Amino acid sequence: MDIVRIDGKTLTSDDLVGWLKLSGRFSHVVQDIIKEKLAATAARKHGLTASPDELQNRADQHRRALGLHRAKEANEFLDDASLSLEQYEAFLEDALLAEKMRADICSEAAIEEYFSLHAPQFDAVELSHLVVTGEGKAREIVSLLGEDPDSFDEIAAEHSTAESASDGGRVGKVMRGALNPTLEAKLFNASVGEVLGPFDADSENTFEIFSVTAKYDAVLDDTTRDAVSNLLYNEWLETAARDFKVEV
Template sequence: MVDFSAISLENQEVIDFLRRDLRLKSIYQEIISQKIVSQVAQEQALSVTAEEVQAELDKIRYENYFEHPAQLLAWLAEQMSTLSDLQQRIYERLLSQKLARHLFSEAAQNFFSQHRSEFEQALIYRIKIPYESLAYEVFYQIEEEELNFFEAAHLYDANESRRLQCGYAGKQQRGEISPEIAERLFNAQIGEVLGPFKNADNTYELFLVDEIFPPTLTSTLYESLLNQMFQEWIENRLDIYISSLRPSQDTERS
């Protein structure tokens, strides 16, 4: 691995490169977002303990197979970073997580309760067929038991990876499927073949529902809702922050 630690670059060189590479805005956004998090967390009396930071450090050592602290330090040096930098980054990440839970834990649970049906899941198989006439022909062959759905998927599905899995599309939430199709799918009998449904690209699809799963607020779904709400809040606070700077900037220009 190339060691960059001996290379010296002027700060302006780095900024100019990031500007040319169209990454400067995102870095500004991340820095200001972290300032907002730190300020609001302080207002809410939230903090991260040294023990919590150390626990995350131990995870990093375990995940990277660093048996000794010296290996972690050597790896950080290769990244042109320090243990203090890593500890600060861990602190900031944990603080953001605590603030997200503090602000939106109840809201995430309420959103799930109010939109339960959107999180209903179905284990489905599907066949995408490029022509309407062929789609109906395949459908009638399945109906007449001339071939089963899985054989038809293996023969006709235009999606190659799905064709190799005989139409298997996995679990999908109701909210991820167009409303008119979702209404049929989630009211279908298990094993019932539905379609053909016309897609926006003028292809046609057949569906088979293998299993229906009631909506459940899993830890993964909870974290997803929490993160979405937190990111929307951050974006709103960023807009407020930037707007607050504009009058003074306009005054300076005049």
């Protein structure tokens, strides 16, 4: 299928697939499709359905999002995409069923139960850091901070090569799982106000120093709910992929 012509050269659907593969985006698109198809398949096996009204509402929302305000425009859109009305309806139904399946998996009760069992996983620390070149300079700065921990912002602004230097080295709140496990353990076990380092940074002969500015016990707020929901859904997808024998 031809997608577009540029200066007389035609880009086909095969060209698009090739471009997606070469750019590294193909696998992400495929994974998104697999996730939706898995959830929709499971929803049907669980007896979940999409009513005609739900399908119509979803179609209306989808057409508005695409700027298709009249039936003629919607039909022309499908024709241009070489898609039938049946394919379009199947697309909408799969999306609705996948959402319903996720809602069942990630119910409020399931989220609360997971959180109660894994609360420490959602603890957070607030960090500042600075990055310098040379171990000698790094150790000198650690010594200075040992004498005056409150000067971290000033020293970071003056000496750090990290982008955060302009903000006094502030990183902000960091949850478990975002850092190297060894470094994470040290930071989460540190006291507020404690300076840690120097640690080897990503680049050669660069070193990183941290200050723990605050610690937060896990709270089931909206951010944590989203994180738990994603964990529950991804765990379910891994199991579903085995149960339904997905082959790529």
